[in-house]
Amino acid sequence: MSISASSDATPATGLDRRFYLAAWRWHFYAGLFVAPFLLILAVTGMTMMLIGYFDGREGERITVDVPASAQALPLTEQSQVVLNSFPGSKLVEWIRARQPDRVNVFRIARADGGQSMVAVDPYAGNVVDSWNRRDGWYDFADNVHGELLLGTTGDTIIEIAAGFAIVLVITGLYMWWPRERSFLRTIIPDLRGQARDKLKSLHLSVGAILSVILVLFLISGMSWTGVWGGKIIQAWSTFPTAKWDNVPLSDDTHAALNHDHKEDMPWALEQTPLPASGSDVGAAGIPEGKPIDLNSIAELATRLGFDSRYRVSFPRGEAGVWTMNQDTMSADAEDPFADKTVHVDQFTGKVLADVRFADYSLAGKAMAVSIPLHMGLVTVWNLLLNVIVCLGVIGLSLTGVIMWWLRRPKKMSARLFAPQLPQDMPHWKNAMLVMLIVSLAFPLVGATLIGLLVLDVLLLSRLPALRRIYA
Known part of the structure; x- marks a missing residue:
């Protein structure tokens, strides 16, 4: 007005x-x-x-040539290419390619303390591009x-x-x-x-x-915002820990997975403690005897309904967990009702928590829908x-x-x-x-x-x- x-x-x-x-x-x-x-x-x-629409926020719109065989290298090999290209770095996150002709994007923590995004050709197994994370025009505007x-x-x-x-x-x-x-x-x-x-x-x-x-x-x-959002509405509406009170909990909350204070995790989960690895509890996940690595995590994600673009956070420390996340707020999908976050024990491969849109509180559901609408992410x-x-x-x-x-x-x-x-x-x-x-x-x-x-x-x-x- x-x-x-x-x-x-x-x-x-x-x-x-x-x-x-x-x-x-x-x-x-x-x-x-x-x-x-x-x-x-x-x-x-x-x-x-x-x-975000024309260039993408994390380099996910970079295209590659798809060979006739269209056989992608195992994800563990792709991630090793990244580590070899950046000695002393650690893998933080993998962002799955939305389409077959797009790059896989890995987030790494460099030896100097900074973070980089690395785009990998999943077929040729080479680094296509790399850049400092959150260092573009999108991030400046943000x-x-x-x-x-x-x-x-x-x-x-x-x-x-x-x-x-x-x-x-x-x-x-x-x-x-x-x-x-x-x-x-x-x-x-x-x-x-x-x-x-x-x-x-x-x-x-x-x-x-x-x-x-x-x-x-x-x-x-x-x-x-810090007061109305973080101290009042979000704190009152956060996902209840009691939903997974049968698993050990970490001292960290989901906000620890945001990286650099950027909102990568669903609003309703940010203030909820993460499950912790190192116990025998949890639902069936990765079959016993199979290596628990990025390959098996991606296979489990497919069985649990993850498709198109989603993100996998690597475990941090002894209590850390594998976290698979797909939400519209992060431009993973256009359907906010399909939000899902799954945590997997890094030692046993068991599913410690599986959170879907239906599990959110009323305010959490409202935010899961309104935030991507606010960001223009629900269809063109x-x-x-x-x-x-x-x-x-x-x-x-x-x-x-x-x-x-x-x-x-x-x-x-x-x-x-x-x-x-x-x-x-x-x-x-x-x-x-x-x-x-x-x-x-x-x-x-x-x-x-x-x-x-x-x-x-x-x-x-x-x-x-x-x-x-x-x-």
């Missing part, structure tokens, strides 16, 4: 008008803060989706999108901005809501009249159309819709700023010229109730709202210098 848009159906008098002016003022302040971040999120989000290149501080700023964007949508919908006109007339932009009138009508229509999708985007994106139509939404958000942010600039009196360039503060508005009875609800749902946003209310109601009324700038 905008930072200064008003509806043609502005209530003329009474409490409705005061509520409208209050909503407009909150919409203005929220937009003033949120617009730059919405632009950043939309541009970087669209960048990631397009790079870091900006999630943390503004500022680490935890940036993550907190993004969480507050996303929460305020929800406030922006709610206040924008309140101002847009049809009062004296039909719903159809309010949803179709009226491009007649002055430039600002055209922008306002276009802004209102696009904002109303995108409002529900934008809120879903914001909530699913906030599931990865999802990608196209998301690109349109990103372009719409860019348009909303720009038109909101332009309308505010056109509305400002030319002789008051030093002032923000916010919408007027309504008189006789029951702030403490209504605004505090709204803030209480918002604070409970989004703590960082609630704390910021309280600070803004203090600024708007107390400081501005007592400090003439501030009032001249913000009023």
Whole structure:
């Protein structure tokens, strides 16, 4: 929505008008803060989706020639080629080729402490390409999108901005809501009249159309944030350890398999402890007497229903397990309902845990579906819709700023010229109730709202210098 848009159906008098002016003022302040971040999120989000679709995130789209015999080398031989090419390195992960004419990709931990991705021709048995992991344009855009290149501080700023964007949508919908006109007339932009009138009508229509999708985007994106996502929603909705309380547990959680703090494991599993190797428990997996290596793990994965692209993490330490994972969030498949994660004892080959979509909590299922939708990974139509939404958000942010600039009196360039503060508005009875609800749902946003209310109601009324700038 905008930072200064008003509806043609502005209530003329009474409490409705005061509520409208209050909503407009909150919409203005929220937009003033949120617009730059919405632009950043939309541009970087669209960048990631397009790079992921055309180039792939992990080099999985590199093609190779398929010989007439089409006989791939054993995976253990392919992995040995990688180790021979990078002396002193350790195998961390194998990413299965999605199609026969694509490379297998191995992730290694180098002797110098860094990590590399190595693409191997499965037929010729040679290294096709290698590169530092998480060192491309996709990853740069991802870091900006999630943390503004500022680490935890940036993550907190993004969480507050996303929460305020929800406030922006709610206040924008309140101002847009049809009062004296039909719903159809309010949803179709009226491009007649002055430039600002055209922008306002276009802004209102696009904002109303995108409002529900934008809120879903914001909530699913906030599931990865540090406070609302990690401390509240994810912690409450994580996969229960009791599902595998008959197997020994590691001190590490599934988040340890993310590598470099990137989200490779399903959201619902991140905070759940990993099973540990070294016991006799578990379900039948790799037949007794057969070597427990990448070849037999891949064969077991096929028997358990893994196909197309999936990932295998190698055991870490004596308690580590083999982990097979396939989820839509990691661009493995287009069907989020087919998510699956399986852990195998590195010594016995027994299956210690087998987690499917049906095993997730309600919130876990919602995230398993909404996150890949957020990332444009569920079919090409999802990608196209998301690109349109990103372009719409860019348009909303720009038109909101332009309308505010056109509305400002030319002789008051030093002032923000916010919408007027309504008189006789029951702030403490209504605004505090709204803030209480918002604070409970989004703590960082609630704390910021309280600070803004203090600024708007107390400081501005007592400090003439501030009032001249913000009023």
